[in-house]
Structures are given as C-alpha cells and as structure tokens.
Amino acid sequence: MWKLILSEGDDPWLKSVNNHIGRQFWEFDPNLGTPEERAQIEKVREEFHMNRFQVKHSSDLLMRLQFAKENPCDQMQLEQVKVRNEEEITEEAVATTLRRALRFYSTLLVEDGHWPGDYGGPLFLLPGLVIGLYVMGALNEVLPREHQREICRYLYNHQNADRGWGLHIEGCSTMFCTALNYVTLRLLGERIDGGDGAMEKARNWILDHGGVTYVPSWGKFWLSVLGAYEWSGNNPLPPEIWLLPYFLPIHPGRMWCHCRMVYLPMSYLYGKRFVGPINATILSLRRELYAHPYHQIDWDQARYLCAKEDLYYPHPMIQDILWGCLHKVGEPLLMQWPFSRLRQKALSMVMQHIHNEDENTQYICIGPVNKVLNMVCCWVDNPNSEVNKLHLSRIKDYLWMAEDGMKMQGYNGSQLWDVTFAVQAILATNLVDEYDSMLKRAHEFIKISQVKANSSGNFSSWYRHISKGGWPFSNPDNGWPVSDCTAEALKAALLLSKMPADIVGKAIASNQLYDAVNFILSLQNNNGGFASYEPTRSYA
Numbered sequence: 001m002w003k004l005i006l007s008e009g010d011d012p013w014l015k016s017v018n019n020h021i022g023r024q025f026w027e028f029d030p031n032l033g034t035p036e037e038r039a040q041i042e043k044v045r046e047e048f049h050m051n052r053f054q055v056k057h058s059s060d061l062l063m064r065l066q067f068a069k070e071n072p073c074d075q076m077q078l079e080q081v082k083v084r085n086e087e088e089i090t091e092e093a094v095a096t097t098l099r100r101a102l103r104f105y106s107t108l109l110v111e112d113g114h115w116p117g118d119y120g121g122p123l124f125l126l127p128g129l130v131i132g133l134y135v136m137g138a139l140n141e142v143l144p145r146e147h148q149r150e151i152c153r154y155l156y157n158h159q160n161a162d163r164g165w166g167l168h169i170e171g172c173s174t175m176f177c178t179a180l181n182y183v184t185l186r187l188l189g190e191r192i193d194g195g196d197g198a199m200e201k202a203r204n205w206i207l208d209h210g211g212v213t214y215v216p217s218w219g220k221f222w223l224s225v226l227g228a229y230e231w232s233g234n235n236p237l238p239p240e241i242w243l244l245p246y247f248l249p250i251h252p253g254r255m256w257c258h259c260r261m262v263y264l265p266m267s268y269l270y271g272k273r274f275v276g277p278i279n280a281t282i283l284s285l286r287r288e289l290y291a292h293p294y295h296q297i298d299w300d301q302a303r304y305l306c307a308k309e310d311l312y313y314p315h316p317m318i319q320d321i322l323w324g325c326l327h328k329v330g331e332p333l334l335m336q337w338p339f340s341r342l343r344q345k346a347l348s349m350v351m352q353h354i355h356n357e358d359e360n361t362q363y364i365c366i367g368p369v370n371k372v373l374n375m376v377c378c379w380v381d382n383p384n385s386e387v388n389k390l391h392l393s394r395i396k397d398y399l400w401m402a403e404d405g406m407k408m409q410g411y412n413g414s415q416l417w418d419v420t421f422a423v424q425a426i427l428a429t430n431l432v433d434e435y436d437s438m439l440k441r442a443h444e445f446i447k448i449s450q451v452k453a454n455s456s457g458n459f460s461s462w463y464r465h466i467s468k469g470g471w472p473f474s475n476p477d478n479g480w481p482v483s484d485c486t487a488e489a490l491k492a493a494l495l496l497s498k499m500p501a502d503i504v505g506k507a508i509a510s511n512q513l514y515d516a517v518n519f520i521l522s523l524q525n526n527n528g529g530f531a532s533y534e535p536t537r538s539y540a
Contacts, residue, residue, distance in 0.1 A: 001033035007112045013393040015362045022415045022475030024116045025396040028146040044403040056169045058402035073107040106438045113445030114415040120407035121168045127180035132372040135276025136379045148188045154405025163201035175307035176219045179212045211291035214307040227275045228285040233299035236326040237270035239346035253463035254537040265373035268350045356462045360455045361479040363394045413474040420488035440505040451481045465534035469515025483523045483530045490516045
C-alpha cells in the first residue's frame with residue numbers, strides 16, 4: 001500500500017535549507033494496510049476509472065483515507081445544517097457549518113503546518129521523466145515496478161475517449177501528448193496491443209493525424225533524445241546564444257525565467273546531439289510511430305510540420321527563414337573545426353548555468369521540465385558524477401499518488417500558496433480561539449518558508465534576481481520566490497501578527513517583513529505592474 005511521507009529527508013544525497021519542512025512524497029510498502037483497507041483503495045480506484053470521462057480530477061482519496069485513519073474527524077458532535085428554500089439563514093447555522101468545515105480541515109493539516117495535496121494535471125511531464133531516466137539507464141532504479149504500474153494506470157485513466165491524450169487532463173487530444181504518452185507506456189513495458197486495445201487505438205490516432213513528424217517542437221526534442229526521431233528534424237536550439245552580449249534583445253537572460261531555464265538544458269542536449277542507446281524497443285517505435293518508413297522521411301521538411309491540433313500560433317515567415325539559415329548554414333559551421341571550439345565554449349558555459357540552478361534549488365529546480373532536462377544534461381556531461389545522485393534523490397518530490405494513479409506535478413507542490421489562503425480564510429471566520437493549534441502550526445510554516453538569502457555568488461551574473469525576503473510557491477528548497485506568493489504570505493503574516501501570541505504563536509520578526517516588502521517592490525516594472533519572479537527584462 002502507498003503512504004504519504006512528510007518532512008523527511010533521510011537520503012544522504014538530499015540537501016535542504018529548512019530541514020525538509022514542507023517536503024512531501026509517496027512510498028510503497030507491500031506490508032502496509034489491512035485487507036479491508038486495501039479493498040477500499042481498490043474500490044475508489046475502480047470508481048474513478050468508471051467515471052473518468054465525466055470527472056477528470058481525482059479527489060486525493062488515498063491521502064484522505066490515510067489521514068482519516070491517522071487523525072479521525074468526529075463530525076457527529078456537530079449536527080449538519082440543512083437550510084430549506086427561502087428559509088432564513090441564522091448566524092448560528094453559519095457558525096455551526098464553519099465549525100464542521102474547520103474541524104474536518106484540521107485533520108488534513110500535517111505536523112509541519114501545511115496542507116498537502118495534488119498539484120497535477122499536465123500530461124506532458126511524465127514522458128520527459130520516463131524518457132530521461134530511460135536514456136540514463138536508471139528507469140527501474142528510480143521507478144520500481146509499483147511506480148511504473150501506477151504511472152500506467154494514470155495514463156490509461158486520462159486517455160481521452162478518442163484514445164488520444166490532451167495537453168492536460170481536461171484537454172482535447174494533441175499530437176504532442178498522444179505521441180509522448182504512447183512512447184512512455186511502451187518504455188514502461190506496455191505491448192503494442194496492450195491496455196485492452198488502448199495502445200493500438202492511440203497508435204491509430206497518431207497515424208491518422210500524419211505520424212509523429214507532425215509532433216510540435218518539444219515532442220521532436222524528446223523523441224530525438226530517445227533516438228526515435230532525428231536531430232536534423234528539429235529547428236536549431238544553438239547554445240551559442242548564451243555567448244551573445246546581454247544588450248541584445250534575443251539574449252536568454254532577457255527571457256522569462258521558466259522559458260530561460262528550459263531553453264538552457266535543451267540547448268545543451270541539442271548542441272551535443274545526444275541520443276540515448278538504440279535498442280529493439282527504439283527500433284520498434286521507429287516503425288510504430290511514422291506514416292512512412294523511417295529511412296525515407298524528409299527530416300528537413302519535418303522541421304516545419306505541426307499537427308493542426310497543436311498549432312496555436314503559426315510561425316511567421318521571418319522565423320522560418322531564420323531557422324532555415326541557422327539549420328543549413330550556422331549549424332554545419334559550428335559542427336566543424338575551428339568553429340566547433342565556439343560550440344564547446346558555449347556548452348561549457350551552459351553547463352555552468354545548469355549547475356548553478358541545481359545547487360541553488362537543492363536539485364529541485366524551478367519546475368519539473370527543467371528538473372529532468374538538467375538531470376539528463378548532468379548525466380551526459382559526466383555519467384559518474386555524484387551530481388547524478390543528487391538529482392535522482394529529488395525526483396520523488398515531483399510525484400504524487402491518488403486514486404487515478406501516479407502523476408508528475410507541475411511543481412514540487414503548492415504548500416506555501418495553499419497555507420497563506422487557508423490562514424486568511426480561517427482568520428475571517430472569527431473562530432480562531434477554537435482552532436489555535438491549527439493556526440500556530442500554519443504560522444510557523446509561513447515563517448520558516450521565507451527565503452532567507454539570495455542565490456549564491458554573484459547572482460546577477462547567472463541572470464537571477466534577488467531572492468531574500470520572498471516566499472516561494474512550494475517551499476524554500478525550491479529557491480524561486482514569487483511576487484504573488486510573497487504578497488499573500490505577507491498579508492497572512494501581518495494578520496497573524498495582530499492576534500494574541502498564545503493563540504497563533506509568536507509574530508514574525510520585523511526584519512522579515514521588511515525583507516518581504518523590499519522583495520515585492522524590487523519586482524515592480526516601469527509600467528507600475530509587478531512581475532512574477534523577476535522584473536521584465538525584454539524590450540517589448
């Protein structure tokens with residue numbers, strides 16, 4: 001049976017700036033649970049599967065069942081309020097309903113002061129993880145049999161009625177996610193006719209839409225890393241752009257951080273033209289995924305192909321001309337001496353930036369996409385480096401279990417974000433005297449989750465903004481504070497500071513409040529608005 005583990009970090013390869021407070025991950029224990037408890041879990045799994053086309057989201061029932069056992073909620077002490085149409089709603093009825101809600105909500109609060117929960121939804125995250133681990137030869141080590149089984153369950157549960165997969169669990173089918181999730185299932189051992197025909201139908205969806213030459217750029221990239229697509233079928237991702245002077249508007253340092261930190265490792269793998277081991281499974285995928293024989297595909301033409309389901313914004317002609325020049329002139333030069341020395345210099349600089357991101361986020365990284373990409377880059381750079389163990393130890397931070405299976409989250413959780421709004425809501429009830437224990441724990445979580453220092457070294461040389469005083473979306477190990485998270489945490493902290501210390505705990509220190517205000521003000525743009533992670537740097 002699966003169990004949610006909280007605020008633990010007994011792995012010697014783990015690092016933390018706050019003793020792992022806010023960390024949440026799932027582990028499988030074959031000896032855990034009674035036959036009745038296991039049957040209950042199978043029941044909720046079956047119910048989700050039966051209703052999967054009507055209700056796409058899970059209800060976190062595995063976590064709720066665990067918490068109901070560990071911290072049962074006695075709702076019988078308060079009678080449920082039922083109000084008839086046109087009946088006057090009394091203050092007593094509202095107070096009773098709020099007490100029932102808060103009593104239940106208190107059972108979901110964990111010891112370190114946060115409310116764990118599912119932050120899944122995107123369907124393009126697991127493929128990157130599985131492909132990355134597969135080319136590293138670490139798939140079975142990091143994702144044992146039970147993990148792989150639950151990932152397959154999740155992917156089958158969120159396959160659309162037309163047997164494709166959407167960009168997210170409520171999205172219409174796209175070539176991007178249909179191709180990558182089909183490949184993911186194959187790498188996890190599913191047969192071409194597996195899933196009671198689901199695999200065959202998914203493959204037919206791909207072929208009916210032209211085959212994977214029509215997958216968009218991120219799909220082309222991951223399939224090239226895997227060896228099921230050719231790098232010559234990709235538009236260039238030159239690492240040399242990192243060598244350009246910063247004043248140029250196309251310098252990556254001017255990009256939004258989520259874009260910049262994904263382009264960074266992508267440019268490394270593209271510059272290296274890295275391809276994983278070619279085996280029977282990869283050769284089979286080359287036959288399964290294409291409408292034409294693999295050796296007959298025009299890869300130069302494939303660079304421009306994109307399925308209409310994935311085409312949100314067609315390339316302007318000038319962009320295609322630029323790609324063509326880089327692909328046919330720039331890249332051939334950079335692959336040959338003496339220009340190849342420039343390529344090596346660029347790759348070296350990119351790897352330094354990757355290491356800086358890893359070290360300042362405790363190997364969690366800003367998000368799941370660059371987390372996996374950075375991990376693969378570090379392995380390509382040095383398969384025997386201890387950095388690989390540091391990366392592998394953090395994968396479980398992104399995985400979440402529910403009745404729909406195992407998913408990869410869009411962040412390493414939403415811990416701080418959820419706590420700030422929960423605190424504000426609880427304070428608005430005027431019932432704080434009755435729930436002081438809950439507020440004390442949440443208050444401590446807010447205080448300990450503030451980022452206490454800037455990124456290491458000369459952070460501006462790594463295109464990082466100040467971090468000190470901000471609050472992150474999840475926990476401080478993530479290392480990327482955000483303006484709205486900081487604003488909501490600051491608001492909660494200020495509200496709590498007005499309450500008696502014996503009810504909500506000691507107020508946050510004044511210097512922490514000043515640091516938070518300084519961080520928020522530093523993010524104000526020239527137009528008066530506030531940026532998310534760092535002020536806008538482009539000329540647009």
